[in-house]
Amino acid sequence: MMPSRKISFIINLSDSSEYQGGEIEFLNIDTTSVDLNEQGSCLIFPSYMPYRINPITQGNKYILIGHVHGAVFR
Secondary structure (H helix, E strand, O other), rough: HHEEEEEEEEEEOHHHHHEEOOEEEEEEEEEOOOOOOOOOOEEEEEEOOOEEOOOOOEEEOEEEEEEEEOOOOO
């Protein structure tokens, strides 16, 4: 399914007061000015962008990650 993955999304289900850590980072993109940890926030990005989610240092963070598929690029 990997070649047909077009768009990815991450929805934060947890209140930011319930955990520490878990920041989302993208390679070579500065996201410090955007609060991606707000409960209910939805981040949508092209699936080819490399990202990581830092470890949770305290509490629990629940997120929903999904992908939208489409026709294979030609």
